[in-house]
Amino acid sequence: MFSSTGILHYGPGIRVIVAIDQGIVNYYRSLIPKYHGVHPQKYPAHITVIRTGREQPPQMDIWGQHQGEIVVFQYHPEIHCDGSYWHLNATSQRIGEIREELGLPKFRFRERECYHISLGNTKV
Numbered sequence: 419m420f421s422s423t424g425i426l427h428y429g430p431g432i433r434v435i436v437a438i439d440q441g442i443v444n445y446y447r448s449l450i451p452k453y454h455g456v457h458p459q460k461y462p463a464h465i466t467v468i469r470t471g472r473e474q475p476p477q478m479d480i481w482g483q484h485q486g487e488i489v490v491f492q493y494h495p496e497i498h499c500d501g502s503y504w505h506l507n508a509t510s511q512r513i514g515e516i517r518e519e520l521g522l523p524k525f526r527f528r529e530r531e532c533y534h535i536s537l538g539n540t541k542v
Contacts (some may be wrong), residue, residue, distance in 0.1 A: 420492065421492050422491060424465065428482045454499075466534075475521050476521035484516060493506045494508075
């Protein structure tokens with residue numbers, strides 16, 4: 419496990435991310451063999467805290483409260499692929515706390531109990 423930091427950003431819309439060092443994504447994507455045809459992700463390097471259109475926080479009265487906060491996270495260097503998307507698993511106690519403050523479960527997918535850092539995809 420490696421540790422790093424990112425900056426929390428709200429918006430546009432109902433979206434929250436932790437912007438992270440693009441170098442992390444660039445490095446790990448460079449380790450994926452070229453024959454897989456992995457394209458860079460659409461957005462700059464980040465960890466999604468709340469995904470637009472997929473989640474509606476019940477506690478909107480505190481929306482934006484942590485804008486610009488520095489968030490510590492850990493990531494595992496093993497690259498994962500679900501068939502189309504390539505990513506690293508990431509964890510962060512603070513991300514879970516922020517989600518819970520907004521009235522959401524700590525993890526978007528309880529079966530994973532982690533977040534992820536997108537490296538790219540093989541969609542055409």
